[in-house]
Amino acid sequence: MQRVSEFAKAKGISRGRAYRLANSGALPAFRLSDGSIILEDAAVEWRPRNARPLSYRMAWLLLGILNGENLAGIRDAERARLKRHIQELRDAESPARVLATKVSARAGLQVFFAHPEDAREMRSDDRILLSGVGAPGSGMMAGDVVEGYVAPSAIKDLKSDYLLHEQVDGNVRLRIAEVLTPGRAAIAADLADWGRAREMREANRILDGLL
Structure with a gap:
């Protein structure tokens, strides 16, 4: 979950525009009893209309x-x-x-929930190429988060082995693509996808070293 002001800063838009998007239904959100608006995690996938992803x-x-x-x-x-x-x-x-x-078309993202013990075990599963939060060099501790790339042929078995079920704010973020190794640039892109200040800061730190 994310406050509108945090979302606006992460996306580089005004708070007014972010509130209009939330009120219009363009962003998944809910209103608290005090009238404030909280955005659901799925809102991080929002992109400005003029954005042009690469193939x-x-x-x-x-x-x-x-x-x-x-x-x-x-x-x-x-x-x-x-x-x-x-x-x-x-x-x-x-x-x-x-x-x-x-690079938003680099892989299809699927988000699941896994028990914290299962999440720790998944981080050692060689079918998952770790990336994003918790990956070496990411600058962020994983906690119970698992993020990485999975071959299309492996996702079905992973879901069965760890009893994964889809959940928009889940702790398991798997990107489906045939990848030998994500590399530091993909780690930065995966961190930035969270749309949150800390992940964005670490993503920019990584890219500063690459650029």
């Missing part, structure tokens, strides 16, 4: 270049586009927020 392929190419990988087989036009995207990140007040929008 799956271009998203991972951008993440790879940020990680310093020597990517072969990139066409000249793609390389020129990637250079422009990197410059936009360098020019941005919050590179992490911009990156999260650009």
Whole structure:
């Protein structure tokens, strides 16, 4: 859950606009007895209308270049586009927020609830490539949160093994994609997806080191 003012700051919009979005139903929210509005966790997925996510392929190419990988087989036009995207990140007040929008098509996010003991066990499961909160270098303790990438062929068994059930504010955030290793850039993007101040700060710290 998140206050409207925190959401507005994380997304780089005015509080007035955030309140209008909540009141119009564009953001999932509920009103407390004192009249204040609290946004549900699903609101972090909101993106400005003018945001233009990259394709799956271009998203991972951008993440790879940020990680310093020597990517072969990139066409000249793609390389020129990637250079422009990197410059936009360098020019941005919050590179992490911009990156999260650009690479939002990198994987499909599924959110579940798991018992804290199961969550700790999941963090040692080699079917999950840890990323985001709790990943090495993230600057954040995991607690009972599990966040990472899972191959499409493994998600069904993981859900069965750990009795996972979908929950919008759950403690297990799995991104479904064929990934060898997420890398620091993906960790930054995953942190930024939370839309919260602390995660965004750590995401920007990581990107500062990559840019």
